[in-house]
Amino acid sequence: MSDTTKKPSKEPPPGMVEKRGASLWLNHAIMIFGVLIVFFPIWLAFVASTVTQPEIVRPPMPLWPGDQFFTNYKKALFSGVNVPVATMLFNSLVMAIGIAVGKIIISLLSAFAIVYFRFPGKMIFFWLIFLTLMLPVEVRIVPTYEVIAGFGMLNSYGGLIFPLIASATATFLFRQFYMTVPDELAEAARVDGARPMRFFWDILFPMSRTNIAALFVILFIYGWNQYLWPLLITTDPEMNTIVMGIKQMFPSGDDVADWPVIMAASILAMIPPVIVVISMQKLFIRGLVDSEK
Amino acid sequence: MEKRVTFKGWILPLCLIAPQVFISAVFFFYPAGQAIWQSLFIPDPFGLSMQYVGLGNFKFLLSDPFYRASFLTTAVFSTLVTLVSMIPALFLAVVADRLIKGAGVYRTLLIWPYAVAPAIAGVLWLFMFNTRVGIVSWYLGNLGYDWNHVLNGGEAMGLVVVASAWGRISYNFLFFFAALQAVPKSVVEAAAIDGAHFWRRFFTIILPLLSPTTFFLLVVNIVYAFFETFGVIHTITSGGPQQSTTILVYKVFSDGFVGQDLGSSAAQSVILLVVVGALTVFQFKFVERRVHY
Numbered sequence: 012m013s014d015t016t017k018k019p020s021k022e023p024p025p026g027m028v029e030k031r032g033a034s035l036w037l038n039h040a041i042m043i044f045g046v047l048i049v050f051f052p053i054w055l056a057f058v059a060s061t062v063t064q065p066e067i068v069r070p071p072m073p074l075w076p077g078d079q080f081f082t083n084y085k086k087a088l089f090s091g092v093n094v095p096v097a098t099m100l101f102n103s104l105v106m107a108i109g110i111a112v113g114k115i116i117i118s119l120l121s122a123f124a125i126v127y128f129r130f131p132g133k134m135i136f137f138w139l140i141f142l143t144l145m146l147p148v149e150v151r152i153v154p155t156y157e158v159i160a161g162f163g164m165l166n167s168y169g170g171l172i173f174p175l176i177a178s179a180t181a182t183f184l185f186r187q188f189y190m191t192v193p194d195e196l197a198e199a200a201r202v203d204g205a206r207p208m209r210f211f212w213d214i215l216f217p218m219s220r221t222n223i224a225a226l227f228v229i230l231f232i233y234g235w236n237q238y239l240w241p242l243l244i245t246t247d248p249e250m251n252t253i254v255m256g257i258k259q260m261f262p263s264g265d266d267v268a269d270w271p272v273i274m275a276a277s278i279l280a281m282i283p284p285v286i287v288v289i290s291m292q293k294l295f296i297r298g299l300v301d302s303e304k
Numbered sequence: 305m306e307k308r309v310t311f312k313g314w315i316l317p318l319c320l321i322a323p324q325v326f327i328s329a330v331f332f333f334y335p336a337g338q339a340i341w342q343s344l345f346i347p348d349p350f351g352l353s354m355q356y357v358g359l360g361n362f363k364f365l366l367s368d369p370f371y372r373a374s375f376l377t378t379a380v381f382s383t384l385v386t387l388v389s390m391i392p393a394l395f396l397a398v399v400a401d402r403l404i405k406g407a408g409v410y411r412t413l414l415i416w417p418y419a420v421a422p423a424i425a426g427v428l429w430l431f432m433f434n435t436r437v438g439i440v441s442w443y444l445g446n447l448g449y450d451w452n453h454v455l456n457g458g459e460a461m462g463l464v465v466v467a468s469a470w471g472r473i474s475y476n477f478l479f480f481f482a483a484l485q486a487v488p489k490s491v492v493e494a495a496a497i498d499g500a501h502f503w504r505r506f507f508t509i510i511l512p513l514l515s516p517t518t519f520f521l522l523v524v525n526i527v528y529a530f531f532e533t534f535g536v537i538h539t540i541t542s543g544g545p546q547q548s549t550t551i552l553v554y555k556v557f558s559d560g561f562v563g564q565d566l567g568s569s570a571a572q573s574v575i576l577l578v579v580v581g582a583l584t585v586f587q588f589k590f591v592e593r594r595v596h597y
Contacts, residue, residue: 038399039406045396046413049473052428053417055439059431070442121324128317129310136321143332144584153560153569154338155331177332182324197311207311236421238535243561254421258539270437277427284419292412296478 053281060084060275067270079271087275092260096276099253102171102245103235104283106252109172110234111227114181119219122185123211127197140179156243166247175233175240181226188222189215225298228291232284253280336577342570354567361571370547371555371572378551381465382529389469389525390518393476398506400477401484411481418474422467423535429467430540453541457548460541464549467540468533476521483517484510527583530576552576 055074059067062077087096124130125137155174164170192215200210241252251259257276261268288295343361345354365371396414400407417425432440433453441451453459487510495505511518534553537543543550543558550558556576560569 035403038402041399042396042403042406042410045392045399046410049414049417049470052425052432052470053420055432056428067437070437071439072437117324117327120320124317124320127311128314128320130314130317133317136325139333140324140328143328151332151335151339151573152557153566153573154335154342156561157338158331158335173327174331177327177330179324179328201311207313207316210311232419236419236423236535238421238423238538239557242538254423254535257427258423267436270431273427274431277424280424281420284421285416288416288419289412292415295415296482299475299478300482 053278056274056277059270060087060278062271064267064269064271068267083271083275084279087272087279091276092269092272094248094251094256096253096256096279098249099251099256099276100279100283102168102250103252103254103280105168106171106237106241107231107234107283109168110175111230113172113176114178114230115223115226117176118179118181118185119216119223122182122189123215125182126186126189127207127210140182143177143179144183152239152243159244165244166250170244171241171250171252175237181230184222184226185219188219192218221294221297224291225294227298228287228295229298231287235284339570339573339577342566343574344567346567357567361567362575365568365571365575373547374550374552374555377461377547377549378530381461381468381533381549381551382526384461384465385468385472385529385533386522386525388465389472390476390521393473394480394514394518396473397477397480397484398510400481407481411478414477415474417471418478420471421535422471422533423539425467425471426464426536426539429463429470433463455545457545460545460549464533464536464540468529468536472525472528476525479517479521480514483514487513523583523586527580530579530583552579 055072058074058076059072060083061080062073063079066073066077089095089097091099121136121140125133159165159170159174162170164173196214197210200214205213236254237252238255241255242258245251245255248256248259253276257273257280260273260276342354344356344358346357346361347354396410400410403410420428430438432438433451435441435452435454438451444451451459453463491509491513492505495509500508530551531553533551534557537549537551537554538557541549543554552572553576556569556572559565559572563569
């Protein structure tokens with residue numbers, strides 16, 4: 012499972028197991044059909060975001076984009092329903108980057124302490140951190156909410172970010188990585204009289220860059236896609252994140268939802284994580300495989 | 305655990321590990337402890353004081369027909385989500401693996417629904433099956449099938465299952481595809497020379513070799529269905545109709561935040577904690593050691 016980036020083209024020439032002709036085309040047809048099925052909901056949302064409300068409320072809706080793209084997206088971005096989508100996108104960006112950067116910083120440091128030092132109480136700290144792997148935030152929502160409320164951190168970026176940093180996945184990844192770093196490097200640094208933090212900055216940190224990038228991709232998506240936690244602590248619409256804010260755009264009563272604007276917001280909400288996944292595909296797959304191991 | 309070469313001193317490592325320990329303590333251990341503590345109390349009707357009831361909350365929950373129903377709902381839901389997301393993914397991965405050219409392109413095309421948040425996936429599927437404007441429900445109506453997931457519990461369950469499984473197909477495809485690429489071609493070709501046709505090779509050689517990946521994905525998908533699907537349920541059904549899609553995590557939320565029944569919600573958190581713990585132990589015991597044939 013380690014080498015996911017291996018390209019089929021690098022393999023030896025096809026043996027007798029591979030099929031040609033009709034069967035090959037059938038396989039391509041199956042794959043294209045699969046891709047189309049997976050894409051269909053997104054296509055439909057995109058079409059809905061480019062037509063007028065009357066075209067949607069009289070089913071069936073069109074299957075080809077209309078000419079309202081700019082009208083709908085402008086309305087969504089700058090006025091929205093309760094709050095402009097642009098505001099919610101900004102909140103999501105702050106939250107996602109805050110979670111990714113925060114988690115990476117505290118884990119880089121704590122993994123360094125665990126791997127390269129002997130100090131009293133180390134095993135206790137290690138197991139305390141390990142335990143946090145077991146419990147997702149969904150399970151401890153009520154008491155965590157009370158903690159945040161007690162600190163007066165409702166409707167704040169700190170309240171959105173900190174509780175989601177408290178997990179040890181990243182610490183364990185860096186610990187595993189540090190263990191593979193040759194002992195000679197630390198030995199040499201020590202002989203040269205380098206202080207520990209100097210060793211960390213000049214040697215360990217540059218060596219960890221790929222791991223940091225891979226982890227950043229995964230954590231960014233994790234943070235961006237959070238739903239329950241922002242739903243609880245952002246009662247002020249100005250602090251809503253985009254992923255939770257879309258549900259708030261539906262009318263509460265029996266009114267008809269403003270589908271073109273809601274669908275434009277949905278498309279906008281998908282774009283940042285999708286761009287991250289596609290543009291950093293190799294890092295993404297690496298991060299995914301690493302963090303689930 | 306640690307390097308043979310370590311740095312001296314214990315103040316620096318304590319400072320390095322402090323941020324993570326602090327955040328874990330405040331946002332993880334304290335709330336988790338609170339959940340356990342609160343689960344032993346019930347608030348009086350005026351919310352002024354708490355009365356100690358020992359394991360009363362747990363006894364009540366385990367005899368509560370709604371809670372038992374929620375357990376059953378969760379079991380059905382997570383089984384279906386796991387199957388609906390794993391079987392198509394395995395099928396597509398097997399087909400993609402047989403292609404020499406283009407497999408990488410299909411992988412790129414299939415990857416990115418993973419980046420779509422469960423809550424957004426919920427909105428997309430809700431749009432397609434909306435009783436008033438949904439295109440799929442409209443066509444179903446033309447075929448003489450009256451789709452109404454707002455009233456029909458079975459249809460509601462079907463919809464949240466499909467919406468939850470949709471993005472996971474990408475994830476499972478990625479892991480299955482990587483595992484298939486790692487199956488030694490020589491073994492498969494030897495079987496082909498012996499005259500085993502494709503499906504026979506698949507069931508006798510490839511599937512057993514995939515078992516570590518399959519077990520790993522089973523656990524990961526069950527954990528996903530338990531916790532991360534909250535957004536799907538909240539956007540599509542809000543647990544209804546008649547609690548037919550109220551999974552355990554949703555019930556913690558609705559009892560704790562909507563119903564303000566803190567003792568019961570805390571007890572439910574503790575039960576979920578035990579479930580997650582059991583799943584984690586299961587994963588370490590059976591998945592980490594890898595199933596070898």
